[in-house]
Amino acid sequence: xxIFGVLRSGLYSLTSVGLALAVGVVGIxxxxxxxxxxxxxxxxxxxxxxxxxxxxxxxxxxxxVVFLLGAGVYRLGIQRVLRAPELNQMLLTFGISIxxxxxxxxxxxxxxxxxxxxxxxxxxxxxxxxVGVPQLVVFALAMALTLxxxxxxxxTRIGKAMRAVAQNRLGASLLGIEVDRIYLLAFGLSTxxxxxxxxxxxxxxSVSPFIGLLYTLKAFAIIVIAGLGNINGVxxxxxxxGLSEAFVEFYVPQGxxxxxxxxxxxxxxxxxxxxxxxxx
Amino acid sequence: xxxxxxGRALVGxxxxxxxxxxxxxxxxxxxxxxxxxxxxISATLALSWDLLARTGQLSLAHAAFYGLGAYTSVLxxxxxxxxxLLGMAAGALVASxxxxxxGFxxxxxxxxYFAIATLAFSExxxxxxxxxxxxxxxxxxxxxxxxxxxxxxxYLVILVILVVLVIxxxxxxxxxxxxxxxxxRTNEEVAAxxxxxxxxxxxxxxxxxxxxxxxxxxxxxxxxLFISPLEVYSLAVSVGALVAPIFGGLYTTAGPxxxxxVLRAGEELLRSTVGGGYPIIYGxxxxxxxxxxxxxxxxxxxxxSARLFRRRPLREARAG
Amino acid sequence: MSLLALAGVTKAFGGLVAVSDLSLExxxxxxFALIGPNGAGKSTTFNLISGLFAPDSGRIGFDGADVTAxxxxxxxxxxxxxxxxxxxxxHDMTVMENVLVGELFGHAVPKxxxxxxxxxxxxxxxxxxxxxxxxxxxxxxxxxxxRLEIARALATHPRLLLLDEVMAGLTPTEARQAVxxxxxxxxxxxxxxxxxxxxxxxxxxxxxxxxxxxxxKIAEGSFAEVxxxxxxxxxxxxxxSDDQVESDGDxxxx
Numbered sequence: 001x002x003i004f005g006v007l008r009s010g011l012y013s014l015t016s017v018g019l020a021l022a023v024g025v026v027g028i029x030x031x032x033x034x035x036x037x038x039x040x041x042x043x044x045x046x047x048x049x050x051x052x053x054x055x056x057x058x059x060x061x062x063x064x065v066v067f068l069l070g071a072g073v074y075r076l077g078i079q080r081v082l083r084a085p086e087l088n089q090m091l092l093t094f095g096i097s098i099x100x101x102x103x104x105x106x107x108x109x110x111x112x113x114x115x116x117x118x119x120x121x122x123x124x125x126x127x128x129x130x131v132g133v134p135q136l137v138v139f140a141l142a143m144a145l146t147l148x149x150x151x152x153x154x155x156t157r158i159g160k161a162m163r164a165v166a167q168n169r170l171g172a173s174l175l176g177i178e179v180d181r182i183y184l185l186a187f188g189l190s191t192x193x194x195x196x197x198x199x200x201x202x203x204x205x206s207v208s209p210f211i212g213l214l215y216t217l218k219a220f221a222i223i224v225i226a227g228l229g230n231i232n233g234v235x236x237x238x239x240x241x242g243l244s245e246a247f248v249e250f251y252v253p254q255g256x257x258x259x260x261x262x263x264x265x266x267x268x269x270x271x272x273x274x275x276x277x278x279x280x
Numbered sequence: 281x282x283x284x285x286x287g288r289a290l291v292g293x294x295x296x297x298x299x300x301x302x303x304x305x306x307x308x309x310x311x312x313x314x315x316x317x318x319x320x321i322s323a324t325l326a327l328s329w330d331l332l333a334r335t336g337q338l339s340l341a342h343a344a345f346y347g348l349g350a351y352t353s354v355l356x357x358x359x360x361x362x363x364x365l366l367g368m369a370a371g372a373l374v375a376s377x378x379x380x381x382x383g384f385x386x387x388x389x390x391x392x393y394f395a396i397a398t399l400a401f402s403e404x405x406x407x408x409x410x411x412x413x414x415x416x417x418x419x420x421x422x423x424x425x426x427x428x429x430x431x432x433x434x435y436l437v438i439l440v441i442l443v444v445l446v447i448x449x450x451x452x453x454x455x456x457x458x459x460x461x462x463x464x465r466t467n468e469e470v471a472a473x474x475x476x477x478x479x480x481x482x483x484x485x486x487x488x489x490x491x492x493x494x495x496x497x498x499x500x501x502x503x504x505l506f507i508s509p510l511e512v513y514s515l516a517v518s519v520g521a522l523v524a525p526i527f528g529g530l531y532t533t534a535g536p537x538x539x540x541x542v543l544r545a546g547e548e549l550l551r552s553t554v555g556g557g558y559p560i561i562y563g564x565x566x567x568x569x570x571x572x573x574x575x576x577x578x579x580x581x582x583x584x585s586a587r588l589f590r591r592r593p594l595r596e597a598r599a600g
Numbered sequence: 601m602s603l604l605a606l607a608g609v610t611k612a613f614g615g616l617v618a619v620s621d622l623s624l625e626x627x628x629x630x631x632f633a634l635i636g637p638n639g640a641g642k643s644t645t646f647n648l649i650s651g652l653f654a655p656d657s658g659r660i661g662f663d664g665a666d667v668t669a670x671x672x673x674x675x676x677x678x679x680x681x682x683x684x685x686x687x688x689x690x691h692d693m694t695v696m697e698n699v700l701v702g703e704l705f706g707h708a709v710p711k712x713x714x715x716x717x718x719x720x721x722x723x724x725x726x727x728x729x730x731x732x733x734x735x736x737x738x739x740x741x742x743x744x745x746x747r748l749e750i751a752r753a754l755a756t757h758p759r760l761l762l763l764d765e766v767m768a769g770l771t772p773t774e775a776r777q778a779v780x781x782x783x784x785x786x787x788x789x790x791x792x793x794x795x796x797x798x799x800x801x802x803x804x805x806x807x808x809x810x811x812x813x814x815x816x817k818i819a820e821g822s823f824a825e826v827x828x829x830x831x832x833x834x835x836x837x838x839x840x841s842d843d844q845v846e847s848d849g850d851x852x853x854x
Contacts, residue, residue, distance in 0.1 A: 473650050474706055476705040
């Protein structure tokens with residue numbers, strides 16, 4: 001059970017770290033985050049379907065496309081509300097989310113699509129357990145990307161600029177950092193990360209226009225658990241969610257359905273008890 | 281000013297006509313009656329959501345109260361033989377009680393935290409209802425009909441509910457409650473220091489808002505005769521309830537109503553063309569309103585009429 | 601017999617102690633000033649008195665009653681009023697409506713709407729805002745916003761008025777007007793406890809002064825006494841000198 005929880009948390013990390021980036025650096029809680037994931041997933045599916053391209057291999061393409069999409073959304077809309085009350089921002093991204101989700105429904109229909117990759121069903125035994133190869137690969141890749149992001153934030157000039165902006169917008173601009181450009185990059189990066197996670201999902205699960213909201217909310221749960229703006233805590237928070245879900249699935253009768261609600265429950269719990277997050 | 285009273289009388293007459301028209305057509309074009317019922321349901325949800333928004337609590341839990349009202353009523357009427365109207369009242373009561381609970385729980389949460397917590401509350405209810413055999417799980421429940429299924433009579437019921445809500449909303453906006461709500465919405469801490477009993481007003485707003493959402497939820501159940509978690513606890517309900525006031529003009533009585541009517545009309549139009557993706561209009565309008573007309577339709581009207589009639593815009597309503 | 605009494609009040613945020621074992625008394629009818637360098641704990645003290653924060657330890661007494669656990673609205677009804685350093689009008693309302701909120705809700709026994717409206721109009725006239733009564737609160741300049749803050753606090757008919765840095769951002773002429781106005785408020789029966797950095801105004805107003813530094817009271821007495829106190833001088837050394845008019849962008853902690 002622990003293994004499954006951990007494996008799942010890898011993907012969750014990747015999904016949420018993008019949102020944490022948007023919240024921490026740009027300061028916007030992007031309700032539409034999951035829709036970018038969904039779009040990435042559809043893109044991965046389409047590339048696989050039309051060109052036989054393995055979703056994992058197509059990640060660079062997908063990431064780039066979603067990045068551009070995200071940058072576009074930023075320029076067209078997000079940029080304008082950064083100075084507006086927080087609630088306006090929330091409502092705008094909420095509106096964008098509804099728009100994108102239904103756009104997908106209109107364009108591609110509401111039925112789930114599945115991409116059957118050749119090694120989808122193959123499994124590996126680790127001791128007494130059999131673990132699916134796709135799950136392992138996704139986990140490894142997701143964790144690698146998450147850690148790579150941490151490295152970028154910590155090591156590169158742009159990464160440091162992002163952290164500076166996250167901590168103190170005014171101070172950063174006084175240091176000569178072009179804050180608006182950083183916002184654009186950070187937002188684009190956050191959506192690209194979501195899109196990448198989406199392409200990984202194509203590998204494991206079915207793709208439908210409705211998965212966006214679910215992942216947005218799970219990502220919310222994770223960043224709330226980690227503490228809004230706390231990018232480093234995301235990995236631990238993802239573990240919390242992944243393990244909790246696995247726990248419920250295994251030990252609660254008919255756990256599958258209940259597990260779907262675990263993150264809501266966690267959100268409520270954290271917000272009511274320790275709104276600042278568990279991993280500050 | 282006779283000009284103004286005449287204007288008001290005309291508007292009143294137009295509304296009365298519009299409201300009674302569907303009844304006239306019920307024999308030949310029953311579709312209009314059905315549509316009118318749907319519009320009034322949306323209008324009630326929108327205005328009741330707005331009541332809560334006046335205290336600065338922008339909730340995503342409206343569907344929770346809608347659903348609670350529906351399920352309470354259906355369970356009571358089908359399992360305990362309670363008459364339908366009583367069931368509806370019970371639904372309203374349960375919804376209000378839940379709102380008081382949620383209100384107290386979320387007292388210290390602001391803005392986005394508050395929204396997420398309310399959303400989590402609503403979705404938790406959906407998941408629980410989906411899982412428990414007692415509530416019929418995903419398959420849902422069948423409900424007995426209100427007033428024997430007579431559409432005209434049912435229409436009058438929702439009309440009465442809406443009128444009561446309009447009176448309540450108007451009264452709130454004209455009394456000292458308006459100042460309390462606005463003060464809390466604008467600056468809760470300062471309001472408290474000035475002497476406003478913030479807790480009381482916030483929780484009360486929640487209860488009243490949920491009461492109407494609950495009764496409408498129950499109404500929906502007994503008119504459409506079937507409920508399921510996906511339908512009544514769906515995010516679409518909460519979204520519809522919040523986009524209409526934002527579009528039409530927040531914190532007013534007319535704004536949410538106008539918004540609801542326009543949106544529902546647009547929705548019907550879209551449904552015939554794009555089918556399942558019709559909520560796209562909500563998303564689009566929400567984004568457009570936030571970006572380009574934060575005061576909604578009422579704000580546009582008020583700015584325009586100020587220029588036309590040289591009157592200062594009255595209550596200014598702004599999103600956020 | 602004191603009107604306000606703090607006894608051993610302590611408040612810490614995480615690891616940072618903002619106010620430490622503070623005891624002070626404000627007597628009815630006096631003008632008392634609380635001064636100290638930035639970060640000394642002055643605003644925190646105001647928040648503790650008005651009820652926005654709860655002390656970690658200690659007691660707060662008002663007119664004989666223990667208000668340590670009382671919520672802010674209750675304290676307003678008992679007679680504690682305050683203004684805010686960063687001006688916070690109710691921006692969706694007009695000037696008159698802002699004051700009206702105070703009249704409607706600031707009393708233990710609620711007034712009728714009509715009485716509240718006429719009293720609010722009176723207070724607007726008193727502070728010199730009558731001509732601006734129907735303008736939106738957001739249209740006001742700095743000095744008028746301060747008047748509004750005070751008017752709104754006065755609308756609750758406080759026995760004790762907490763003034764949080766009213767002098768900041770005022771021209772010397774406006775500052776003198778403010779001093780006259782505050783003295784008039786006191787003469788009408790309201791005790792005043794004020795925080796300020798503009799020393800000339802403090803000197804003109806305050807009968808007694810307490811000095812805070814790093815959350816502790818380091819001196820208390822008349823203005824002349826504390827100004828000569830070596831501890832006080834040392835606390836202020838290196839910060840801005842007296843009589844400097846602060847811009848209202850000062851968000852420093854007290």
